[in-house]
Amino acid sequence: MGFFPNLDSSDPLYYPSGVVQFFLDHHTPDRILPDIRAGHVYLFEADSAIVGTGTIRENEIARVFVLPEYQGRGYGSLIMQQLEELIFRTHGTAKLDSSLPAFGMYLKRGYKPRAWRTMVTPGGQVLCYHEMEKENL
Secondary structure, X not given: OOOOOOHHHHHHHOOOHHHHHHHHHHOOHHHHHHHHHOOOEEEEEEOOEEEEEEEEEOOEEEEEXXXXXXXXXXXXXXXXXXXXXXXXXXXXXXXXXXXXXXXXXHHHOOOEEEEEEEEXXXXXXXXXXXXXXXXXX
């Protein structure tokens, strides 16, 4: 699980346990490996240590994670900035799906909500999120 070992202890503040389990099941190595092989996953280093990761598919940002011991130090913002710069080289907008805890951060970064989505997880609980978009100004 690497970059999100604390997911099951922190997200229940926002999501029920079945939704947290859906996140954990969705971010398994088997699901991430195809993006790694396709060159869509980026690792970010600081002081010779990997501190986080992010995935880009076309103009969509996905799976941005910062290791717990590096959280709260601005690495998430740096990762987002670098991912956006990569996208804006070839696209006019960057898109992402925002979890409830990250929504405020994305608003501050200039993302605008485009759609409110809900999804019923295999356990029958509802996952709520925003589809968001940021224009390259």
